[in-house]
Amino acid sequence: MTSAPVNEQGPRRAILGQLPRMYRADGSPIRVLLVDDERALTNLVRMALRYEGWEIDTAHDAAEAVAMYRANPPDLLVLDIMLPDMDGFGVLAEIRASGPYTPILFLTARDSVVDRVTGLTAGGDDYMTKPFSLEELVARLRGLLRRSAYLTPSDDETLRVGDLFLDATSREVKRGDDTVALTSTEFELLRYLMRNQGKAVTRQEILRRVWEYEFGGKSSIVDLYVSYLRKKIDAGREPLLHTVRGVGYMLRSPR
Incomplete structure (x- = not known):
């Protein structure tokens, strides 16, 4: 797979000091499950998301991801498509069928229109391709949190x-x-x-x-x-x- 290029200053400026931190409705940290078999990439993304004050769990194959999700559903799921035991679409299907709703962002090297359509129509909420910017990844995840039901203030509109x-x-x-x-x-x-x-x-x-x-x-x-x-x-x-x-x-x- 292709690793993400890192702009050391760009992500830090976005993550540290410019934007208010986001929390769960009860004030506890946002929990993210990051699923990718490339350990260097998961380490890089985990470091960036920890600047946000979020708690990050990582899984490196589909079976581990589904087990971790069922044991303790996260607030956000970042999911690769190309996993060694089952593709990310299969993981998405199992999660959507059995667990509570969780916003899902696909982060993958597969950038064909077919893959995008499959991922988003199957229930994914966003789709990013590698190589990617950490700053944009954080911004998209923050946007997913704002759009998710449990963080959206209730109104009578x-x-x-x-x-x-x-x-x-x-x-x-x-x-x-x-x-x-x-x-x-x-x-x-x-x-x-x-x-x-x-x-x-x-x-x-x-x-x-x-x-x-x-x-x-x-x-x-x-x-x-x-x-x-x-x-x-x-x-x-x-x-x-x-x-x-x-x-x-x-x-x-x-x-």
């Missing part, structure tokens, strides 16, 4: 666009009578679009408001998530989610 309904307290989404299952990232993307119904929003606006990170102009991640969201809310129905050519996206009621 309900939103409707046509027959699409979103309840922020229960985090329930329905299209007509059908419940729509969304990952935390898809939920926040939909909530942002529904709050701005009838308004064209740019990809950069979506990145700033949903991911809370610029990603160095990598707006293709927005297109990827919009395509997944469109399949879940518009499949077989009159479309609500529209592409505004040259601008971005808009959610609007049928005319």
